[in-house]
Every structure is written in C-alpha cells, then in structure tokens.
Amino acid sequence: MMDWARHLIIVPILLPLVTGAALLLIDEVRHGLxxxxxxxxxxxxxxxxLALMRIADGTPVGNDALSWSYAIGSWPAPFAIVLVLDRLAALMLVLTSVLAIASLGFSLARWHKAGPHFHTLFQFLLMGLGGAFLTGDLFNLFVxxxxxxxxxxxxxxxxxGMFRVRxxxxxxxxxxxxxLLFLIGVSMIxxxxxxxxxxxxxxxxxTVPPDNRMLLASGTAILGVAFLVKAGVWPLCFWLPSAYMAAAAPVAAVFVLLTKIGFYVLLRLSLLLFGSEAGELTGFGGMVLLTGGMATVAFASFGVLASQAMGRLAGYSVLVxxxxxxxxVGMGDTxxxxxxxxxxxxxxxxxxxxFMLIELVERAREPGADLLTVTMEAYGDEIDLEEDEPAEVGVIMPGALAVLGICYGCVVLLLAGLPPLSGFVSKFAMLTSMINLDGLGSPMEVPARTWVLVxxxxxxxxxxxxAMMRTGIRTFWAPLELIVPRVLVVEVAPIIMLIALCFFLTLAGGGVLNYTDAAARSLHIPASYIGGVLESVAPPGNSEAVPR
Incomplete structure (x- = not known):
C-alpha cells in the first residue's frame, strides 16, 4: 500500500488533538479566528x-483489517497500541465528520460564543470518537x-442555565x-x-480454563453494562432524554453519535469475541441485547407519545x-x-x-406553549374570536416558517420510516432480513421473538x-400565536445538508446496502481481523509498521 495512505489512519486522532491544543493558545475573544x-x-x-472509507471499501471482504492494521511506535501486537481500519470503522468515522461539520456550522450563529473553549472541547470530542472507532485494544478504548x-x-x-447544569x-x-464499571470489567478480563x-x-x-470462565463472563458482563448505559438501554436510559433536551442544539446534535459508541463496541466485541469459535461462550449476551433492545423500543415509544416538549420527544427518538x-446486534444475523x-x-x-431544527422552531412559539396547549386539550378550552373582528383568510405563511415546516415534514418521514426517504429504505431492509433469516426456509420458521421485534x-x-404530527400541527398549522422566527442561513444550511444526505442515501440505496453488506460480512469473519492485527509485525527499531 502507499505510505501516505497507511499513515492516514492516525489522522482522525492526531488532527483534532493538534487543533484542540492549538486553539487553547488563542485568546477567547478572537471567536472568528x-x-x-x-x-x-x-x-x-x-x-x-472519506479517503479512508474509499480505501477500506476497495479491499476484499474479509481482508479489511489484514491490510489496515497500524502499530503505533512500530511495536508488534499485542504490545503495541494498534489502530484497525475496516468498513465499519470507516463508516463511523465519516458519520462523525459529517455530524461535526453540521453541528459546528450551526454553532457559528451564536453558540460557540456562549462559553469558553467551545472549539477546543469540540475537537477533543472528535479525537475521542475517532480513537474509539479505530482502536484495537480495550484499555485504549477506555482512554x-x-x-x-x-x-x-x-x-x-x-x-x-439552571436546567442545563442540573x-x-x-x-x-x-x-x-x-x-467505573468499564474499568472493573477491563481489569477482570x-x-x-x-x-x-x-x-x-x-x-x-x-483456551481459558473452566474454573476461570465464570470470572471472565462476569467481567465481560460488567463491561457490557457500561456500554449499555451509554447506549441508553432500558432501564438504564432514564438520564438521556433530559440531558439531550438540556444541551445546546449543536451539542445535542453531535451527542446523537455518542449513544452509537455503545452499539459500535457491543457489535464489534460480540462478533469478535463470542462468535462461532468462542466455545462455551459462543453467543454470550446475545439474548440480553435482543430483550433489552426490544424493551427499550417499547419504553421509548411510550415516551415519544407522552412527550409534549419537542426536545424530550427528540430524546426519546434517540432511544428508539x-x-x-x-x-x-442481539439477533447476530449478517x-x-x-x-x-x-x-x-x-x-x-x-x-x-x-435537534437543530427544534431550536429554530421554538423561536416561533410562546414560552410555555406546550403546557398551554395540553391544558386546553384537557379542559376543552377554546379561543373565542370577537364578533366584530373578522377572521383573516389566506394569510401567507412567512418564508422562514415555510422552510422550517418543510424540513420538519422531511424529518417526520425519516424518523417514522415512511416512504420514500432513507428511513423507510433502512427499516425495510432490516425488517425484511429479520423475517428471512439465513438458514430458514419460510417465514413460518421465524421465532416468535423476531415477530415481536418486527x-x-x-x-x-x-x-x-x-407524536410528531401532533407537535407539527400545534407549531405550524394551528399555533396559539403566529411568531415569525429570525433564522440565519448558517443555522438552516446544516439542517438542509443533513436532510439532503438522507435524500442521497435514498437515491444511492443500492450502493449503500452493498457497502453495509460487505461491512457486515467482514464482521462475521473474525479470523481476518485477528490475522490482520497479530500478523502486523515491525522491528522495534523500524519507523514503519509493515503489515504481513
């Protein structure tokens, strides 16, 4: 492989680290710089x-890690800090950078000036995410x-703000x-x-002796609980809706990716450590993930229906x-x-x-509008028009509200999984696979728990x-008082960009599914990952990690 391309693996860690450190040296009053x-x-x-994704996608299925393991310091695994790139890691890295651009662009309207060191913290967050998706070592994953x-x-x-601080x-x-659970689990393992x-x-x-397998299983379970907390599984998800609702809009937008760290780690470890070659521990924790995931979907669905505030509704959507x-992940099917x-x-x-759209929409609503609307619905109160005041007919919706309304409608289609956008395509692909599992002759052989999940x-x-139609009607169709929000282009552009990307996913659905199919098949071939890491050998005095 090309030398520059091989060293490109470490860029998602080094670039935000150097940038964040450099930003500390610049005076806070120089917001523009x-x-x-x-x-x-x-x-x-x-x-x-994006370059890493193209390179990863160009490797044969099952040989991703074999070509793209990188031993930092030129020490061979398992002693080195190893970074491993495959299709899954590349996908998560690109998704991180896309959300970072959108969130950072939205923050330039005002949020990056609301407190000190916003950009430094943001870059360090990107560094941690990049390292978590690339590392091949549990302790470095903890770091x-x-x-x-x-x-x-x-x-x-x-x-x-009081609510945000609390x-x-x-x-x-x-x-x-x-x-703490993470550290305990890693120590036991x-x-x-x-x-x-x-x-x-x-x-x-x-090869772990039988008398130590219970201790190993316990350590793995504790480690799993740490990531289940981060993923927001029920009943460990009570903190998430309020925290995400309290965060600033660009922060909440990038926080959506933080829950996916738990999914990423659980997916990788479950297929790498507890695959078909794990002996007695094959499939360990799979049923817990399946049951916990279904319970989370059920709980979050009730939370979505019960939510009156738009921020809380978005928080429960993250849980769904x-x-x-x-x-x-619990199903374990490719x-x-x-x-x-x-x-x-x-x-x-x-x-x-x-999350970004909510802040702009809330500017068009009176404070406490949600509570007032619920009160009116509960007690049947109505707004009476004075007899001598004719009702206005044909009032043109202001341009800002029109744009926000269109964006909101697209987001509703995406989150509800309605055609023709990518939310429908992705759910259709997933549900079709659930009722056509590998090795089953007909849908009649599908287990009952799978039908429950469907x-x-x-x-x-x-x-x-x-829930979102109800909120949309209150906001755009029948508001208590029409307020035209002041919206900047730099705030609307990131929202339109994310929605446009979802449109692109719809149009390029075949290509995207080909990529995810290849990623899933590679994950189910753990031997390629193991060989790619353990066969990457470099002498301590050599400055290059040479994959073999």
Whole structure:
C-alpha cells in the first residue's frame, strides 16, 4: 500500500488533538479566528475519513483489517497500541465528520460564543470518537472513551442555565459510574486472560480454563453494562432524554453519535469475541441485547407519545434508534446487521437535524406553549374570536416558517420510516432480513421473538408519526400565536445538508446496502481481523509498521 495512505489512519486522532491544543493558545475573544481554524480542521477531517472509507471499501471482504492494521511506535501486537481500519470503522468515522461539520456550522450563529473553549472541547470530542472507532485494544478504548466523556461534560454545560447544569450533573454522575464499571470489567478480563488487545483476546478466550470462565463472563458482563448505559438501554436510559433536551442544539446534535459508541463496541466485541469459535461462550449476551433492545423500543415509544416538549420527544427518538440497533446486534444475523448499519446512518442524521431544527422552531412559539396547549386539550378550552373582528383568510405563511415546516415534514418521514426517504429504505431492509433469516426456509420458521421485534419497530414508527404530527400541527398549522422566527442561513444550511444526505442515501440505496453488506460480512469473519492485527509485525527499531 502507499505510505501516505497507511499513515492516514492516525489522522482522525492526531488532527483534532493538534487543533484542540492549538486553539487553547488563542485568546477567547478572537471567536472568528478560532471558528475558522476549527471548521478548517473539521473539513480536513472529513476529507481524510472519506479517503479512508474509499480505501477500506476497495479491499476484499474479509481482508479489511489484514491490510489496515497500524502499530503505533512500530511495536508488534499485542504490545503495541494498534489502530484497525475496516468498513465499519470507516463508516463511523465519516458519520462523525459529517455530524461535526453540521453541528459546528450551526454553532457559528451564536453558540460557540456562549462559553469558553467551545472549539477546543469540540475537537477533543472528535479525537475521542475517532480513537474509539479505530482502536484495537480495550484499555485504549477506555482512554478514548474517557476523553470523549470529559469533552462531553464541558459541552453539555456550555451556555449555563439552571436546567442545563442540573441535567449536566446527572449526566456526569451516570457516566462516571459507567466508567467505573468499564474499568472493573477491563481489569477482570485482563486478570483472567493477561491481555486487552481485542484480537489477542479473541485467540485466548476459548483456551481459558473452566474454573476461570465464570470470572471472565462476569467481567465481560460488567463491561457490557457500561456500554449499555451509554447506549441508553432500558432501564438504564432514564438520564438521556433530559440531558439531550438540556444541551445546546449543536451539542445535542453531535451527542446523537455518542449513544452509537455503545452499539459500535457491543457489535464489534460480540462478533469478535463470542462468535462461532468462542466455545462455551459462543453467543454470550446475545439474548440480553435482543430483550433489552426490544424493551427499550417499547419504553421509548411510550415516551415519544407522552412527550409534549419537542426536545424530550427528540430524546426519546434517540432511544428508539438505540433500542432498534441493540436488538439487531442481539439477533447476530449478517443481513440484519447490514440493514441496521443503514438504519444507523439514516436515524443519526435525521435525529441530529431534528435537534437543530427544534431550536429554530421554538423561536416561533410562546414560552410555555406546550403546557398551554395540553391544558386546553384537557379542559376543552377554546379561543373565542370577537364578533366584530373578522377572521383573516389566506394569510401567507412567512418564508422562514415555510422552510422550517418543510424540513420538519422531511424529518417526520425519516424518523417514522415512511416512504420514500432513507428511513423507510433502512427499516425495510432490516425488517425484511429479520423475517428471512439465513438458514430458514419460510417465514413460518421465524421465532416468535423476531415477530415481536418486527411489530415493535413498526409500532415505534407509528408512535413517532403520531407524536410528531401532533407537535407539527400545534407549531405550524394551528399555533396559539403566529411568531415569525429570525433564522440565519448558517443555522438552516446544516439542517438542509443533513436532510439532503438522507435524500442521497435514498437515491444511492443500492450502493449503500452493498457497502453495509460487505461491512457486515467482514464482521462475521473474525479470523481476518485477528490475522490482520497479530500478523502486523515491525522491528522495534523500524519507523514503519509493515503489515504481513
């Protein structure tokens, strides 16, 4: 492979790290300069991740990691800090950079000036995400996980406010507890196996003596709980709707990706460590993920229906997406995982657009409008028109509201999974795979729990449609008082960009599914990942990591 391309793997970590550190040296009053540097770095990050995706997609299925393992410091695995690029990691990196561009662009209207070190925290968040998606070692995953969380604490509290501070403190407490569980689980796994390199762990796991397997299973379960907390599985999701509702709009948009870290790690570890060659631990935790995912979808669907505030509705929409993805991981089927990856991209982009859209829509509503509307519905109060005041007919909707209304309608279609947008395509691909599992002759052989999951996914879409239509009618069709919001182009453009990307996913659905199919098939061939990492050998004195 080309030398520059091989070293490109480390760019998603180094670029935001250097940028964030450099931004600390610039005075806070120079907002324009800091914004320019931060946006330039993010655009370069997008270009680098897009190049990595093209390179990963060009490798044969099953040989992704074999060609793209990178031993930092030129020490061979399992002693080195190994970065591993495959189609899944590349997909998550591109998704991260796209959301970063949209969120950062939205923040330039006013949010990046609302508190100190916004751009530095934002870049460190991107560094932690890039490292978490690329690392091949559990301890380094813990390090990058903590970098991500530390940056997210500052970003969540950005802008102050009593509700934001209170929700932020809850968020910090919950995630500190999850970090403690992470550290305990990693320590137990290391104590039993003597390694934390994921590939080396997959090799040693089947050889663990029987008297230590219970301890290994316990450590793995504790580690899994830490990521289930981050993914927002029921009943560990009580913190998420309030925290995401309290965050600033661009912060909440990029936070949508944080719940996907849990899904990413659980998906990778479940197929790498507990695949068909794991012996007695084959399929470990799969039923927990499936059951927990279904319970999360059911709980979040009720939460969506019960939500009156738009921010809380968006928070529960994140949980619907998270529960669906976790259930797909629990099924462990290649085609289901492929559809889930498509759904991951579509739901992440549309939910991020919703969070940014909410701030603009709320400007067109009176404070407390949700509470007042619910009160009117509950007690049957109506607004009486004076007899001598003729009702206005044919009032033209202001341009800003028209644009916001169109964007809101597109987001409703995406989150509810209605045709013709990518939300429907991704759900259709996933549900079709669920009732046509590999090895089954007819839908009659599909297990009952799978039909329950199919019903929950469909009903969650119906619940989202009802709740968002109700909110849309109150906001755009029959508001208590029409207020024309002041909306800047820099705020609307990121929302339109994310929705346009969802349109692109619809038009390029065949190509996207081909990519996710290849990614899912590679994940179900753990031998390629193991070989790619453990066979990447470089002498300590050599400055290059030479894959073999």
């Amino acid at each position: 800091k914004a320019l540097i931060s946006m330039t770095s993010t655009l370069l990050l997008f270009a680098a991740t 990058f996980f903590e970098v991500t969380l530390a940056a997210s604490y500052g970003l969540l509290l950005h802008g102050s 929700s932020g403190l809850h968020y910090i407490a919950i995630n500190l507890a999850a970090s 290391y104590g039993v196996t003597g390694t934390l390199n994921m590939a080396d762990l997959a090799v040693r796991l089947p 997406s998270s529960g669906t993805l976790l259930a797909a 085609s289901v995982v492929s559809g889930a990856l498509f759904y991951l991209v579509s739901s992440t982009l549309s939910t991020a657009a919703l 019903a929950l996914v469909i009903l969650s879409g119906l619940a989202t449609l009802i």
